[in-house]
Amino acid sequence: MPVNRVAVLGSLIAGLSLFFLPLVELKPNRLASGIPFFLLQFEGDVRYLALFVLALLPLVVALRRADVVRGALLAGLGNALLFLTLYLPAVAGEVLLADAAAWLGEGVRLSNPRLLPSAGLALGLFGAYTVLYGGLRDLVVAGAPRSLRVAAAWGGLLLVVLAALSGRFDVYSVVVEFQARGQQLAQRTVEHVMFVAVALSIGLVLGVGLGLWAHRDRRASPVILYLVGIIQTVPSLALFGVLLVPLARLGDQLATSVALALVASLALAAAALALYRTIGQRLRGAARQVVLLLVTVSAAVPVALFTVVVASFSFRVSLLAFTSAAPALANLRSAMLVALIAAVGLQLAVRRQRVDTARRSLARAAWVGWGALAVTLVVALVTASQLFLARVESAATLTVRDLGVSGIGPAPAVIALTLYSLLPLVRNTYAGLTNVDPAVIDSGRGMGMSAPQRFMQIELPLALPVIMAGVRNASVALVGIAAIATVIGAGGLGDFILGGIINTSIDQILLGAIPAVLLAVLLDAVLRATEQLLVSPGIRVSGEAAPS
Amino acid sequence: MRPIAITLFALVVLLSGALSYAQADPIRVGSKQFTESIVLAKLIGYALEDVGFTIDDRTPLGGTDVNRSALVNAEIDVYPEYTGTALGLFFPDVELPEGLTRDAEASYDYLLEHDLERDRLLWLAPAPANNTYGFAVRRAFAEEHGLTTMEDFAEYVNAGGEVMMATGDEFAQRPDGIAAFEELYGFELADEALLIIAAGTPAQTLQALDQGANDTNVAMTFATEGAVVAYDFVVLTDPRGAQPIFNPTPVFRVEVIDANPEIPAILNPIFEGLTNEVLQELNARVDVDGESPDAVARSYLEEHGFLN
Amino acid sequence: MIEFEGVVKDFPGGVRAVDALDLTVEKGEISVLIGPSGCGKTTSMRLVNRLIPLTSGRITVDGRDNLEFAPEELRRKIGYAIQQIGLFPHMTVGQNVAVVPRLLGWEEQRVRQRVDGLLELVGLDPDVQRDVYPRQLSGGQQQRVGVARALGADPPIMLMDEPFGAVDPITRAVLQDEFLQIQATIAKTVLFVTHDIDEAIKMGDRIAVMRTGRLVQYATPDELLAQPVDDFVRAFVGGDRHLKRLGLVRVRDVMAEPDERTPELDGEAVLEHTSVRDALSVLVGRGFDATPVVDAQGRLCGVITLNGLRAAVRRAARERASEERASEERAAEGEA
């Protein structure tokens, strides 16, 4: 591989855009547009020109022989460029802001002036990252040690984070916005995570269940797949509109009567099923359809009711568990963090360990860590649910609303998100199970595995890569869709994003969008790691396995 | 696994009956999604919190329809609504008296009576501010052509003045939008004179005016829009009343007021002080200066002695 | 021992896959089911461990009606190597072999020993292959694992559905030889399916020829080749059936003492335990009437001639038939 073309491309992008495009815009306040500034306009000129030179240096380095040295040089330049593209304009910006009145002139409302990053800066960062990526590729190809690769990949980002934490980026408009409204950012982010987590957990149970049903029942499968497909096409606003009144009515009901209704309709379903079992086989045409419909509907009602209550309740309780300032919960959160770190650490150690016995005991210790995490989580959730129900006087007057079900707020949001998560989950579960080689299942039968053993030991593990791909699809999509929850007052990062759109405040939009993107990336990484852990190496594919 | 575990534990908790004492129900405050509505809701919330109510802050809740049905369905207890909006949207099958919507007092009286009767909702005292639609121009432009009222604007247009107006599609197309001004003041804007932004908000049209996109020199706005201050624009007044009156008012479920009859005495003085200028300033502090609505509402209440 | 008594299997849609099948697989013997594709071999086999229910008739396993067992219990007692190998791709070779022992709740220690023992038995190196996944193995290695897995919990009875189907002829021959060697020590009762007549002759103590669900002939390989009952079997065993018969006889059993007419020993003498069929091929190939026979140490120990072969084969067949009659009588006496 002669010239590193990626680095050349990145260098050109960075160099040209840093030189020819405005880097920042000096804005008098949050709304009004301001004055664009180019690199050459910054005071103290020569220093800033170094940035331009730095951007073009990779052009020279990229011509070298491909080896570790070239990779390290390019990665170093990329990282430096990444950091300085953000840092130098911020330094210049402090001077500009001090003089803002002089620059902006009379007549404008000068309050909280700020620097909006402009095209030059954005493209400069993109170019810097491209150079860095080119360097990383060199390092991988040349087989550089892991530590060097990690340092090269994250070094610049670490510097950026450190500078941000030490307040060097306070001039940038997103940071200004964060300082004005940031108190809510943590809360909104947790809400956002909880939307995704709760919707995904419940969607997983429902989705895998429906996928399994579709797989088992060839007549039901087109109907199920069609219905979950339809759900996907219902606009979220319409869905919220449809959910509002029934959920509000449901909220008014006493929990005891709803529980009774639940039991009653389950009994009805059981009776109808028994009826079908005994005489239904002999029924013909319409009568048969009616009985079947009765079974399905009377079973679907309690499942839907139960799901609604569980989804709403779990969201409220999990949110409380992760945000409540109650000391018990705060302690449990710390315990959870410790358990998580321990479990992940041990799990990583298991992979490194080559000695068999040590490996086994490490694995056992890791399981203890995961177990501890699960136990603390459950305890936290129980504590939170007690806290949540503390307002209720007695079980007799407990309404469904007290359990968190309501026409607006988190309940319809979580329910809508759960519904939206179904398509990828059902489809991938169905596809995953259907694509398991029948010969393999047959040999499981021939070995004497019972149906549940076959499902747990053969079908599920073999379908898992495809199911996990569905989970990843669903979760990343949910991070995006959850932003819409704000329109029914459910909170989440959408508060910033939609509010920003309505106010035409790009800063406010970014304040919500940046965490959302990070969240999606993080979630994807976590799920990939989980997949690595769960999917057998015997069936792991290097590329993508999901038919989507 | 988790939902199952949670349900099990919830059931255990319920059955054991180990439930502690009840607190007073919180007041659930909603709002629409634009700055002014949020600020008004925060004013309501902080004022009530100050006298000891627990507040469940549901802002921002969503569009007008979500807020209204949430209130009617007792999902929230109060949100700020505009008289003109309510008359325009909530009585679709009722023939409203002629000229009702242009008369502030009559509008309010009508709502006080009919919303109570039909949906058991109580309108407290309205603010004097009238957040109506209007036309905004740059200050320099207004001075150059001597524009202060819509009458001046009609004269400017009829004398062949250049116009490029940024507007939301609704305002451009509704009979009570631009058309109402045209009819009442006797001018006409050609289709080419309109820069229509789909679902455009005043924030967007004012930004277009600020940036002079497509030679924009007029923009649709709300009278109390904070951005008007930021950009140093002038809103042309509407002396003949082309637009309905939009007085912001706290609307409660009447049960809440019945249970807490002291609430009107707390909120009415606050709303009576909210003029166009005050709201413009409060909105500007949020939209332009970038303060949070909470901070703005609290400091306003403090400065005017509404908090103890 | 497996006994089919008047077994009938109808599939929905009116296909009679197995029709009035009577068949006994003797303890410790390999019975081969053979017949054209779709004649009901796999179906018959799957009736034994109740992977499919039979329509009428009775199947007993070691004397007990197989309906007396719970299906899972029955299947764990019967080793099964399916036609498509069907290894579990997400399990290592070791885990695959350990499936049935684990289902039976064996202790880990015992499972591990058993797995290593079985892998060695089928010619795999436990230390190298135990922890790899099936996709890392060649087709032949996978078939060995399939056999090892079927032998997992040391079942007295084995069902083997074309276990060596998916490999080239040379590897297949090796696998066949190895299995025969294993069988010599473990003496399982095996129902073995193939549609390759050469494999049937080589592997089978008895061969059952099926046609459209019916048993046409059930006999020892030699008998089948010597006296096919009808044209179908005759066509099925092939026009070279007499040559195939020669494949069942060793040179050792038919050679004559060497004398003065015996040709000089050279590179192409035949070994005493080659089959007569191969010896014949040498004679024809060299254009000779006679060729010397040597033992494993390369010492001259006999001679075969074309004329001698003809006479000897007739004699050997007669002797074997009377021997079998004698042993059957002995067995009958033993039972009584």
Ligand SMILES: Nc1ncnc2c1ncn2[C@@H]1O[C@H](COP(=O)(O)OP(=O)(O)OP(=O)(O)O)[C@@H](O)[C@H]1O
């Ligand atoms: N599940 C089933 N449903 C309906 N018909 C079946 C089923 N399984 C097998 N058959 C039919 O029964 C007959 C015997 O099938 P079987 O699989 O036993 O043949 P086979 O002798 O094993 O053939 P091959 O040599 O190709 O494996 C065939 O006609 C087949 O189509």
Ligand SMILES: [Mg+2]
């Ligand atoms: Mg078959």
